[in-house]
Amino acid sequence: MNCTACTAPLDHDAQLCPGCVRGLDVRLAELPVQYLLLSTQLRPGAARGDGPVALVRVPPLPVREDVLDMRAAGGMVTMLEDWREAMQNARGWGRPARTGSIERRVMAAARGLQMNLDWISEFFQGAGDMAREIRHLSGQTAALLDPAPPTLRVGDCAADLGGDICGAPLRVPAGTTDVRCRRCGTEYPPHMWMTLATGAWATPEGAAA
Ligand SMILES: [Zn+2]
Ligand SMILES: [Zn+2]
Structure with a gap:
């Protein structure tokens, strides 16, 4: 179950x-x-x-x-x-x-x-x-x-907040590559963006803050 x-x-x-x-x-x-x-x-x-x-x-x-x-x-x-x-x-x-x-x-x-x-x-x-x-x-x-001004959308935050997935939308601010969840503070380096964008978030270590 x-x-x-x-x-x-x-x-x-x-x-x-x-x-x-x-x-x-x-x-x-x-x-x-x-x-x-x-x-x-x-x-x-x-x-x-x-x-x-x-x-x-x-x-x-x-x-x-x-x-x-x-x-x-x-x-x-x-x-x-x-x-x-x-x-x-x-x-x-x-x-x-x-x-x-x-x-x-x-x-x-x-x-x-x-x-x-x-x-x-x-x-x-x-x-x-x-x-x-x-x-x-x-x-x-x-x-x-x-x-915040509209920027590139890369997907939803996949951070696990004690069993609950954060789910806040993530954006790449204009002119930077720093993606940080505005709700929970989790940071996502560029190599994770594609995974986020496709929703294929599977690895538990990937969601670690
Ligand atoms: Zn559940
Ligand atoms: Zn988050």
Whole structure:
């Protein structure tokens, strides 16, 4: 029996290993906060500390569509609500309501999943896919909140944080070859990039910080 998210061996019948459960728990707690923070990223440069918007005498910049998409119906809220509905369906429960502001819906869906994490990690057939998708969603959101300029993307951080894979997006900053995970600090020399980019991350020593 192996973890359906990271394939680590399990000592009893379950869907997720303790590390993946912890990671999922933390991400479900963080996502509603990240959702709120995204509203500060709607305009490019908003996070550069230019001072109060009203004092910056430049024409308004266009809205960032990637941030808008994540905040709109079909973005974060839909992924969380779909998983909550799948979970409730698997338990024979009714459909959860999808009402109120998107902010409230994100919070309700994330809470609904978090409160059922014990059952999900033991029994939910979709737990592995759910953990992986939410890890990716959380990484994407972190990247949107990261004010660094767009650079070459090399893959997701494969560092093992006590059983939970970090999963934050990794980029090569312009003009350098230093790839360092902004979430956990793991460094990746250039010879590891191809492995990261292809997702063929297999060697345990490779993920050592
Ligand atoms: Zn796992
Ligand atoms: Zn990392």
